[in-house]
Amino acid sequence: MNPSPFLALALLGGLFSSCSPALVRVQPYERGNLAGPLLSQDRDPLQKAMTEHAYFSREASFGGGGVGGGGCGCN
Amino acid sequence: MKTLTTAFVTVLATLSMASAKPEVGQTMPKLATLLPGAALPATTGKVVLVDFWASWCAPCKASFPCFSRLHQKYSGKGLVIIGIGVDDDPAKHQAFAAKEKVPFTLVHDAQHKAAAFFSPSTMPSSYLVDRKGVIRYIHTGFKGAKTEEEYTKEIEELLAK
16 A cells, blocks of 8 residues: 555645644734624623633633633733 | 655745744844834834734733833933834724823834734734844733833843943
Protein backbone atom coordinates (compact mmCIF):
# COMPACT_ATOMS: atom_id res chain seq x y z
CA MET A 1 0.00 0.00 0.00
CA ASN A 2 1.29 3.43 -0.95
CA PRO A 3 1.51 5.56 2.21
CA SER A 4 1.79 8.91 0.37
CA PRO A 5 -1.93 9.81 0.28
CA PHE A 6 -2.27 9.04 3.97
CA LEU A 7 0.85 11.03 4.79
CA ALA A 8 -0.44 13.92 2.70
CA LEU A 9 -3.79 13.83 4.47
CA ALA A 10 -2.10 13.75 7.87
CA LEU A 11 0.15 16.70 7.00
CA LEU A 12 -2.72 18.78 5.62
CA GLY A 13 -4.91 17.84 8.57
CA GLY A 14 -2.25 19.03 10.98
CA LEU A 15 -1.64 22.19 9.00
CA PHE A 16 -5.25 23.22 8.69
CA SER A 17 -6.47 22.06 12.09
CA SER A 18 -7.69 24.62 14.60
CA CYS A 19 -4.24 24.45 16.20
CA SER A 20 -2.73 26.47 13.37
CA PRO A 21 -2.30 30.11 14.43
CA ALA A 22 -2.22 31.32 10.85
CA LEU A 23 -5.78 30.39 9.98
CA VAL A 24 -8.38 33.11 9.56
CA ARG A 25 -9.87 33.92 12.92
CA VAL A 26 -11.45 36.91 14.62
CA GLN A 27 -8.64 39.26 15.55
CA PRO A 28 -8.65 41.06 18.93
CA TYR A 29 -9.36 44.38 17.21
CA GLU A 30 -12.37 42.92 15.37
CA ARG A 31 -14.31 41.83 18.45
CA GLY A 32 -16.60 44.82 18.80
CA ASN A 33 -19.73 42.76 18.23
CA LEU A 34 -18.63 40.16 20.77
CA ALA A 35 -18.30 42.90 23.40
CA GLY A 36 -22.02 43.70 23.22
CA PRO A 37 -23.99 43.64 26.46
CA LEU A 38 -26.11 40.73 25.19
CA LEU A 39 -23.00 38.54 25.15
CA SER A 40 -21.92 39.57 28.61
CA GLN A 41 -22.03 36.77 31.17
CA ASP A 42 -23.34 38.99 33.94
CA ARG A 43 -26.10 40.88 32.15
CA ASP A 44 -28.55 39.28 34.59
CA PRO A 45 -26.91 38.91 38.05
CA LEU A 46 -29.64 36.58 39.36
CA GLN A 47 -29.39 34.21 36.41
CA LYS A 48 -25.61 34.28 36.67
CA ALA A 49 -25.73 33.40 40.38
CA MET A 50 -28.17 30.54 39.72
CA THR A 51 -26.12 29.19 36.82
CA GLU A 52 -22.95 29.29 38.89
CA HIS A 53 -24.76 27.53 41.71
CA ALA A 54 -25.94 24.83 39.33
CA TYR A 55 -22.43 24.29 37.98
CA PHE A 56 -21.00 24.24 41.49
CA SER A 57 -23.53 21.87 43.01
CA ARG A 58 -24.12 19.50 40.07
CA GLU A 59 -20.88 19.50 38.19
CA ALA A 60 -18.43 20.37 40.98
CA SER A 61 -16.97 23.13 38.84
CA PHE A 62 -16.69 26.73 39.88
CA GLY A 63 -14.97 29.89 38.71
CA GLY A 64 -13.25 30.55 35.42
CA GLY A 65 -15.95 32.98 34.31
CA GLY A 66 -14.22 36.15 35.35
CA VAL A 67 -12.81 37.33 32.04
CA GLY A 68 -12.79 41.12 31.91
CA GLY A 69 -14.30 43.16 29.12
CA GLY A 70 -17.41 41.12 28.33
CA GLY A 71 -17.19 38.88 25.29
CA CYS A 72 -14.33 40.70 23.57
CA GLY A 73 -11.66 38.77 25.45
CA CYS A 74 -9.89 42.02 26.33
CA ASN A 75 -6.91 42.18 28.69
CA MET B 1 6.43 12.72 -2.81
CA LYS B 2 8.96 15.44 -3.67
CA THR B 3 6.22 17.64 -5.09
CA LEU B 4 4.14 17.09 -1.99
CA THR B 5 7.01 18.06 0.31
CA THR B 6 7.71 21.19 -1.73
CA ALA B 7 4.05 22.20 -1.59
CA PHE B 8 3.94 21.60 2.16
CA VAL B 9 7.05 23.71 2.79
CA THR B 10 5.72 26.50 0.55
CA VAL B 11 2.40 26.61 2.41
CA LEU B 12 4.20 26.64 5.77
CA ALA B 13 6.49 29.46 4.64
CA THR B 14 3.51 31.49 3.40
CA LEU B 15 1.63 31.02 6.66
CA SER B 16 4.64 31.95 8.76
CA MET B 17 5.13 35.12 6.70
CA ALA B 18 1.51 36.06 7.32
CA SER B 19 2.07 36.08 11.08
CA ALA B 20 5.06 38.50 10.98
CA LYS B 21 4.48 41.56 13.17
CA PRO B 22 6.55 44.25 14.86
CA GLU B 23 8.61 43.03 17.82
CA VAL B 24 10.87 44.60 20.44
CA GLY B 25 14.12 45.79 18.83
CA GLN B 26 12.56 46.47 15.43
CA THR B 27 12.21 49.91 13.90
CA MET B 28 8.76 51.44 14.26
CA PRO B 29 7.07 51.69 10.85
CA LYS B 30 5.93 55.09 9.64
CA LEU B 31 2.42 55.59 11.00
CA ALA B 32 1.62 58.09 8.25
CA THR B 33 1.71 55.28 5.68
CA LEU B 34 -0.51 53.02 7.80
CA LEU B 35 -2.93 55.81 8.70
CA PRO B 36 -3.27 57.91 5.52
CA GLY B 37 -4.98 61.23 6.13
CA ALA B 38 -4.70 61.07 9.92
CA ALA B 39 -3.44 64.16 11.76
CA LEU B 40 -0.37 62.74 13.45
CA PRO B 41 2.00 64.73 15.67
CA ALA B 42 5.72 65.03 14.93
CA THR B 43 7.56 62.09 16.46
CA THR B 44 11.14 62.59 15.25
CA GLY B 45 13.52 62.40 18.21
CA LYS B 46 10.65 61.79 20.65
CA VAL B 47 9.71 58.88 22.85
CA VAL B 48 6.44 57.60 21.37
CA LEU B 49 3.71 55.54 22.98
CA VAL B 50 1.35 54.02 20.43
CA ASP B 51 -1.78 52.51 21.95
CA PHE B 52 -4.47 50.45 20.19
CA TRP B 53 -7.90 50.96 21.74
CA ALA B 54 -11.61 50.61 21.00
CA SER B 55 -14.76 52.12 22.48
CA TRP B 56 -16.09 48.61 23.26
CA CYS B 57 -12.98 47.63 25.23
CA ALA B 58 -13.38 48.24 28.98
CA PRO B 59 -9.66 48.02 29.89
CA CYS B 60 -8.90 50.52 27.09
CA LYS B 61 -11.26 53.00 28.71
CA ALA B 62 -9.61 52.34 32.08
CA SER B 63 -6.20 53.09 30.57
CA PHE B 64 -7.10 56.58 29.31
CA PRO B 65 -6.76 58.42 32.67
CA CYS B 66 -3.31 56.78 33.01
CA PHE B 67 -2.24 58.00 29.56
CA SER B 68 -3.57 61.48 30.38
CA ARG B 69 -1.43 61.58 33.52
CA LEU B 70 1.61 60.34 31.61
CA HIS B 71 1.01 62.97 28.91
CA GLN B 72 0.73 65.78 31.46
CA LYS B 73 3.86 64.64 33.27
CA TYR B 74 6.15 63.80 30.36
CA SER B 75 4.96 65.55 27.17
CA GLY B 76 7.17 68.54 27.98
CA LYS B 77 10.16 66.24 28.26
CA GLY B 78 9.65 64.57 24.88
CA LEU B 79 6.86 62.01 25.18
CA VAL B 80 4.23 61.73 22.45
CA ILE B 81 1.19 59.51 22.98
CA ILE B 82 -0.88 58.39 19.99
CA GLY B 83 -4.07 56.43 20.58
CA ILE B 84 -5.20 54.45 17.53
CA GLY B 85 -8.90 53.63 17.68
CA VAL B 86 -10.02 50.49 15.84
CA ASP B 87 -13.81 50.85 16.03
CA ASP B 88 -15.67 49.74 12.91
CA ASP B 89 -18.13 52.59 13.28
CA PRO B 90 -16.52 56.07 12.97
CA ALA B 91 -19.45 57.58 14.93
CA LYS B 92 -18.65 55.39 17.94
CA HIS B 93 -14.99 56.38 17.72
CA GLN B 94 -15.87 60.08 17.57
CA ALA B 95 -18.42 59.83 20.40
CA PHE B 96 -15.97 58.00 22.65
CA ALA B 97 -13.14 60.46 21.88
CA ALA B 98 -15.44 63.41 22.53
CA LYS B 99 -16.60 61.94 25.84
CA GLU B 100 -13.13 61.09 27.15
CA LYS B 101 -11.57 64.46 26.18
CA VAL B 102 -8.00 63.22 26.45
CA PRO B 103 -5.08 65.65 26.02
CA PHE B 104 -3.11 63.33 23.69
CA THR B 105 -3.67 62.53 20.01
CA LEU B 106 -6.41 60.10 19.00
CA VAL B 107 -6.68 58.83 15.44
CA HIS B 108 -9.08 56.38 13.78
CA ASP B 109 -7.84 53.30 11.96
CA ALA B 110 -11.07 52.87 10.02
CA GLN B 111 -9.68 50.35 7.54
CA HIS B 112 -7.80 48.37 10.25
CA LYS B 113 -4.67 48.85 8.17
CA ALA B 114 -2.46 49.74 11.16
CA ALA B 115 -4.14 47.13 13.38
CA ALA B 116 -3.60 44.42 10.78
CA PHE B 117 0.06 45.39 10.46
CA PHE B 118 0.75 45.47 14.21
CA SER B 119 -1.61 42.54 14.86
CA PRO B 120 -1.97 43.25 18.61
CA SER B 121 -2.54 40.05 20.57
CA THR B 122 -5.16 41.61 22.82
CA MET B 123 -6.95 44.89 23.41
CA PRO B 124 -5.50 47.21 24.52
CA SER B 125 -1.95 46.80 23.28
CA SER B 126 0.72 49.48 23.28
CA TYR B 127 4.17 49.98 21.79
CA LEU B 128 6.78 52.16 23.47
CA VAL B 129 9.33 53.55 21.02
CA ASP B 130 12.64 55.25 21.89
CA ARG B 131 14.00 58.50 20.45
CA LYS B 132 15.70 56.59 17.62
CA GLY B 133 12.44 55.04 16.50
CA VAL B 134 13.08 51.53 17.83
CA ILE B 135 10.33 49.60 19.62
CA ARG B 136 11.61 49.01 23.17
CA TYR B 137 8.57 47.73 25.07
CA ILE B 138 5.26 46.11 24.14
CA HIS B 139 2.39 46.05 26.63
CA THR B 140 -0.63 43.79 26.24
CA GLY B 141 -3.69 44.56 28.32
CA PHE B 142 -4.04 47.16 31.04
CA LYS B 143 -3.83 46.13 34.69
CA GLY B 144 -4.32 49.45 36.47
CA ALA B 145 -1.64 50.84 38.79
CA LYS B 146 0.74 47.97 38.03
CA THR B 147 0.82 48.81 34.31
CA GLU B 148 1.05 52.55 35.04
CA GLU B 149 4.12 51.94 37.21
CA GLU B 150 5.72 49.97 34.39
CA TYR B 151 4.95 52.73 31.86
CA THR B 152 6.41 55.38 34.19
CA LYS B 153 9.62 53.44 34.75
CA GLU B 154 10.09 52.66 31.05
CA ILE B 155 9.24 56.18 29.84
CA GLU B 156 11.67 57.76 32.31
CA GLU B 157 14.36 55.33 31.18
CA LEU B 158 13.79 56.12 27.50
CA LEU B 159 13.55 59.89 28.05
CA ALA B 160 16.88 59.84 29.90
CA LYS B 161 18.70 58.32 26.91
